[in-house]
Amino acid sequence: MTKLSLLKHAIILSALSLSACGAENSQETTTTKDQPEEQVVEQQDIHWKMTSTFPSTLTLLGSMGKRIESQIALISGGNMEIKFYEPGALAPAFEGFDAVSYGAIEAGWSTSGYWAGKEPALQLFGSVPFGPDAPEYLAWFYEAGGKELFEEIYHKHNIHSLICGITPPEASGWYNKKFTSVDDLKGLKIRYFGLGGRVLEEMGASVQLLSGGDIMPALELGTIDGAEFSMPTVDYDMGFWQVADYYYFPGWHQQSTFFELMINLDKWNSLSASQQAQIEVVCGDNIRYGIAKGEALQGPALTAIAAKGTQIETWPPEMISAFSTAWDGVAVQLVDGDENFARVWASLSEFRESYAVWRKLGYLEQAE
Numbered sequence: 001m002t003k004l005s006l007l008k009h010a011i012i013l014s015a016l017s018l019s020a021c022g023a024e025n026s027q028e029t030t031t032t033k034d035q036p037e038e039q040v041v042e043q044q045d046i047h048w049k050m051t052s053t054f055p056s057t058l059t060l061l062g063s064m065g066k067r068i069e070s071q072i073a074l075i076s077g078g079n080m081e082i083k084f085y086e087p088g089a090l091a092p093a094f095e096g097f098d099a100v101s102y103g104a105i106e107a108g109w110s111t112s113g114y115w116a117g118k119e120p121a122l123q124l125f126g127s128v129p130f131g132p133d134a135p136e137y138l139a140w141f142y143e144a145g146g147k148e149l150f151e152e153i154y155h156k157h158n159i160h161s162l163i164c165g166i167t168p169p170e171a172s173g174w175y176n177k178k179f180t181s182v183d184d185l186k187g188l189k190i191r192y193f194g195l196g197g198r199v200l201e202e203m204g205a206s207v208q209l210l211s212g213g214d215i216m217p218a219l220e221l222g223t224i225d226g227a228e229f230s231m232p233t234v235d236y237d238m239g240f241w242q243v244a245d246y247y248y249f250p251g252w253h254q255q256s257t258f259f260e261l262m263i264n265l266d267k268w269n270s271l272s273a274s275q276q277a278q279i280e281v282v283c284g285d286n287i288r289y290g291i292a293k294g295e296a297l298q299g300p301a302l303t304a305i306a307a308k309g310t311q312i313e314t315w316p317p318e319m320i321s322a323f324s325t326a327w328d329g330v331a332v333q334l335v336d337g338d339e340n341f342a343r344v345w346a347s348l349s350e351f352r353e354s355y356a357v358w359r360k361l362g363y364l365e366q367a368e
Contacts, residue, residue, distance in 0.1 A: 043272035047081045048106035050261075051090040051099055053114060058212065059234050060294055064165040064259055064286050065109030071282045080275060082107055093211045100262045101157045108262040109164075113194035114209075118157065121340035123195050124348060125150050125163075127170075127254040129327040131348075134166050134256040134291055136355055141258075144351040149344050160268035164283035165259035165290040168298065170251035171235060172315065173228035174219070174244035179315065182322045191215055191227035195330065196253025202326040212238065219243040228253070231294065232301035241308040248313050252323050259290070 050069070054062035069084045087093040096108035097115050113126025125146070132140065140146045141163060154161045173192070177184065186204035190197075197207040210218060210227070218224045220243050227244075228251070229235055241247070261283060268276065306312055315323075335342040 043079075043275060045079050045081075046271070046275070048083065048267070049090060050082050050084050050107040050109055051096045051105050052084060052087055052108070053093045053096055053110040054212065055086055056084060058230075059237060059297065060165070060167050060290055061212075061230060061234060061259070062109075064290055065261075067286060067289065068109070068164065068261060068282060071285065072279065075278050075282060076275070080278065084109070087211070096262065097157070097159070100264050101159050103158070103264045103266060106264055106267045109259070110262065111257060111259050112161070113257075116194070119153055119340060120334055120338045121149075121153055121344045124341070124344045125258055125260075126194055127196075127257040128348070129195050129199055129253045129330075130324055131255050132352060132355075134168065136352070136359070137256050137258065138166070138287070139355065140348055140351040145347045146344075146351075149340075149347060153340055153344075154262075155265055158265045159262050160265045161260045161262045162280065162283045163258050163287065164261035165286045166294075167231060167257045167259070167290055168294040169256065170231055170254040171228060172248040172251050172253070173226050174235070174240045175226035175246045175248065176244055177225075178246055178311075178313065179248070179319060181316070182319055188225040189223070191218065191224050191229070193228065193254065195327075196228070198330045198334075199253065199323055199326045202330055203322065216240065216243065231298055232305060233297040236301045236305050241305055241310045245311060246313050247305060247310050248315060250314065250320075252315070252320060 050065070052062065052065050054065065056062045056066040066084045069082055072080050072082050090105050091099040091108075094114055096105070096110050097118055099105040100108045111126045112122040115122045125141075131137070141150070147163075150161065150163075173190065179185070182203055185200065187206070189206045189208065190200055191210045192200050192205075192207050193209065197209065201207050208224060210224075212229060215224075215227045215229055216239060219227060219240065227240070229238060229240070232247075235241075235247075261279070263279075271279075302312065331345060335345055
């Protein structure tokens with residue numbers, strides 16, 4: 001090979017080398033620029049188990065949880081499975097919190113009002129006596145700081161929870177006596193949920209928290225004197241009209257109720273951003289489903305209950321006023337006793353005060 005040929009060969013090799021280096025540097029620059037600061041999680045198929053507080057046969061309370069199973073499979077094209085298990089199959093009805101927190105089960109379906117013993121503040125994300133209806137509750141949660149507080153509290157327990165359903169007002173309970181004054185509550189044994197139960201305790205009742213399946217036999221045997229559980233459509237299916245004569249309204253203790261999908265925080269963080277978004281979308285659709293179906297079913301259910309001979313009653317105004325006064329006292333006690341409860345209550349109260357102006361001007365008042 002001539003000297004000239006050798007020179008040309010060297011130039012070509014040098015150009016190729018520079019080109020390769022340039023391409024490599026260009027790739028590094030592109031990668032650095034496009035790569036987010038947080039580590040990108042590689043998407044993998046998931047197969048999770050979900051325990052439940054409510055059986056799937058319960059309208060909305062359980063069926064919204066069961067619906068997650070089918071909807072997540074649909075939206076993910078089958079790449080994500082969150083399998084619903086009935087209460088007791090994986091964990092007792094009221095032990096889903098611990099099972100998810102410890103990672104024994106990946107997910108759980110419930111309402112956070114059951115976790116007062118873990119975090120008193122979580123009760124405010126379940127339902128609130130004399131609290132907001134569904135639109136107002138959602139507005140506070142998503143637009144006024146509720147979601148951030150909710151996640152902060154749950155993350156301390158290694159749980160990422162999502163609001164994944166909502167229901168309309170509940171009934172105020174089934175009883176075998178008619179109420180005329182606050183004194184009629186004293187000494188009664190009543191099954192009641194959450195913060196509403198605290199109010200009845202202040203008014204002299206003995207309150208128990210029973211799972212849905214235990215209420216009917218307790219009423220039949222006289223172990224309890226009354227019970228609230230849910231909306232008319234659910235209460236009708238439970239058959240409470242067979243063992244109680246009076247059905248009371250309004251549900252001052254639960255004007256709307258949030259339901260949740262709890263996910264072990266480590267499992268949540270292992271998902272890709274796309275998978276997390278798919279779960280969030282399913283929960284958003286479940287909220288829409290809960291509001292629409294919940295409101296549509298109650299009228300026919302009340303007609304069916306009345307046809308069974310049940311007397312549908314409303315609380316005397318003086319008793320509603322007494323419930324409200326008692327709730328104010330309970331709220332003060334809980335604010336004084338727990339820092340997180342105080343923070344959440346302050347956030348909700350501030351929003352409701354601001355929202356009240358719009359509610360009064362924008363909406364027609366219900367006829368008395």
